[in-house]
Amino acid sequence: MSAFDHTKYRPFPQVEIKDRQWPDKTITQAPIWCSVDLRDGNQALVDPMTVEQKKRLFTLLVKLGFKQIEVGFPAASQPDFDFVRALIEENMIPDDVTVQVLTQAREHLIDRTIEALAGVKQAIVHIYNSTSKVQREQVFRMSRQEIIDIAVSGVQLVKERVEKHPETQWRLEYSPESFTGTELDFAVEICDAVVKKWQPTQENKIILNLPATVEMSTPNIFADQIEWFGRHIQQRDCIEISLHTHNDRGCGVAAAELGLMAGADRVEGTLMGNGERTGNMDVITLAMNLYSQGVDPKLNLADVKEIIEVVEECTQIAVHPRHPYVGELVYTAFSGSHQDAIKKSLTCQTPEDGWNVAYLPIDPNDLGCSYEAVIRINSQSGKGGVAYVLENDYGLQLPRWLQVEFAKKVQARTESLARELQRKEIWETFEQAYLNKADKAELVSYKLERNGSDQLKAVVRQQEEEWQLEASGKGSLHALSEALKERLGQPVHITEYSEHALTSGSEAKACTYLQVQVGEKAFTGVAISEDTVSANLNALLAAVSPVLLANKAKVA
Numbered sequence: 359m360s361a362f363d364h365t366k367y368r369p370f371p372q373v374e375i376k377d378r379q380w381p382d383k384t385i386t387q388a389p390i391w392c393s394v395d396l397r398d399g400n401q402a403l404v405d406p407m408t409v410e411q412k413k414r415l416f417t418l419l420v421k422l423g424f425k426q427i428e429v430g431f432p433a434a435s436q437p438d439f440d441f442v443r444a445l446i447e448e449n450m451i452p453d454d455v456t457v458q459v460l461t462q463a464r465e466h467l468i469d470r471t472i473e474a475l476a477g478v479k480q481a482i483v484h485i486y487n488s489t490s491k492v493q494r495e496q497v498f499r500m501s502r503q504e505i506i507d508i509a510v511s512g513v514q515l516v517k518e519r520v521e522k523h524p525e526t527q528w529r530l531e532y533s534p535e536s537f538t539g540t541e542l543d544f545a546v547e548i549c550d551a552v553v554k555k556w557q558p559t560q561e562n563k564i565i566l567n568l569p570a571t572v573e574m575s576t577p578n579i580f581a582d583q584i585e586w587f588g589r590h591i592q593q594r595d596c597i598e599i600s601l602h603t604h605n606d607r608g609c610g611v612a613a614a615e616l617g618l619m620a621g622a623d624r625v626e627g628t629l630m631g632n633g634e635r636t637g638n639m640d641v642i643t644l645a646m647n648l649y650s651q652g653v654d655p656k657l658n659l660a661d662v663k664e665i666i667e668v669v670e671e672c673t674q675i676a677v678h679p680r681h682p683y684v685g686e687l688v689y690t691a692f693s694g695s696h697q698d699a700i701k702k703s704l705t706c707q708t709p710e711d712g713w714n715v716a717y718l719p720i721d722p723n724d725l726g727c728s729y730e731a732v733i734r735i736n737s738q739s740g741k742g743g744v745a746y747v748l749e750n751d752y753g754l755q756l757p758r759w760l761q762v763e764f765a766k767k768v769q770a771r772t773e774s775l776a777r778e779l780q781r782k783e784i785w786e787t788f789e790q791a792y793l794n795k796a797d798k799a800e801l802v803s804y805k806l807e808r809n810g811s812d813q814l815k816a817v818v819r820q821q822e823e824e825w826q827l828e829a830s831g832k833g834s835l836h837a838l839s840e841a842l843k844e845r846l847g848q849p850v851h852i853t854e855y856s857e858h859a860l861t862s863g864s865e866a867k868a869c870t871y872l873q874v875q876v877g878e879k880a881f882t883g884v885a886i887s888e889d890t891v892s893a894n895l896n897a898l899l900a901a902v903s904p905v906l907l908a909n910k911a912k913v914a
Contacts, residue, residue: 380581385648391645392458393427393628402632402637425456430460431459438474439470456481456529462485488505492536493536502544530564537583538570553592569602575607580616581620611639632673642683646683744761793886834894855870855871
């Protein structure tokens with residue numbers, strides 16, 4: 359019999375809430391952010407961070423703009439205690455940053471916590487105890503009132519201890535741990551008791567943190583829980599409702615967003631979502647989601663490479679290449695249709711219209727990512743991506759007919775190598791196909807006189823053999839076509855023509871792309887020269903080079 363049995367599970371109950379408001383809300387400003395990387399994130403690591411690693415990560419968090427940072431559980435371990443002391447004694451905490459520490463609501467742990475914070479300018483003491491039905495009944499075997507008594511006595515102990523240290527500005531945070539598994543009426547009851555004991559004011563609000571310690575429902579039900587709580591808690595004007603979502607169902611960010619819509623003020627999370635089990639809510643993803651909607655996230659995430667470097671070094675966890683916003687591949691398109699859409703959209707951008715590029719929700723440049731990573735070429739890529747690379751890196755503006763032709767050559771090479779091509783390799787493929795062919799015919803010199811019609815005299819070299827061409831025509835290309843017609847004994851028709859300046863200024867070069875018809879066959883020629891006439895003539899010679907060789911062999 360299969361062990362995969364869905365009948366052992368029960369759906370999470372709906373919240374009875376009338377006229378819910380959150381579905382019609384939008385997030386118009388950033389929440390109060392609190393990083394818990396150094397506590398919640400750290401306790402989830404195989405090898406917890408050293409004090410020096412914590413210092414490095416703390417410095418990064420300050421640089422990013424976090425004003426509240428949970429720095430540890432100083433009563434639980436000596437390294438956490440030492441780190442908190444180092445931050446204070448080495449004057450590492452800016453005046454506008456408040457450190458937060460976690461402790462259980464137990465006397466000896468609270469005493470040790472206050473000891474760790476001695477001399478700090480401002481601090482948040484974060485106490486918690488488990489309140490969920492399963493924890494009460496199966497773990498602690500306590501009544502609701504007994505659980506309330508633990509929380510209230512813990513608040514009283516903190517209150518007594520901090521009153522002895524008036525030099526510090528103190529705040530209290532209380533978490534009914536496993537809020538999502540706690541009956542809503544009981545969550546409100548225990549939080550009301552905590553608020554009453556602490557006696558917050560509008561100037562010094564208490565933080566009620568409502569953690570999805572385990573994500574148990576769809577995000578909309580979590581939002582219902584937050585709205586229901588906010589409607590029923592007393593002294594709401596003296597309270598900051600905080601969220602601490604986990605990612606057990608893969609919806610930590612979505613739950614936080616809907617929780618903010620439901621009235622929450624504050625969000626706790628970690629960079630890249632590091633945390634126990636499937637991780638905490640990812641602050642960067644939520645912040646960039648706000649940013650992509652035109653909301654200032656109040657965090658400076660412009661140097662994503664530095665963020666990744668520090669986080670990976672401190673956590674010893676590699677950032678997934680598909681991680682939202684910051685992964686190595688998230689702005690990369692391999693699909694040909696995607697590449698073509700991105701290329702065309704980028705050329706249409708104007709500051710007045712705002713960012714609106716197919717497949718790119720934000721401008722990669724905003725995170726310090728270059729466009730080199732946007733389009734990468736493998737066997738699934740198309741003409742748009744190849745053309746983008748050549749234009750962006752080398753200034754070539756391939757006409758559509760040549761994009762189609764060259765993309766096939768690139769695809770053939772990627773398939774033969776069974777890997778993507780580096781950008782330099784794409785250029786090398788183009789050079790080999792069009793610019794550096796050993797049998798290519800090219801100008802040695804030319805003279806062009808305009809007297810009614812264009813008189814062209816040219817010296818051409820191919821495979822160390824030189825010869826002269828002379829003809830007249832309506833323009834230099836027509837004149838050379840006539841001269842080649844005489845040499846080959848058949849007409850040379852130019853069917854496609856495109857040219858552009860390759861660079862600007864005194865060192866400007868011209869690039870010409872030609873497709874010609876000789877007999878029943880079509881040939882392509884590309885040339886880059888110091889002037890447009892030379893580029894035109896060399897492109898035509900490059901195109902007919904195979905015919906010139908074949909004609910020479912026939913004569914021989």
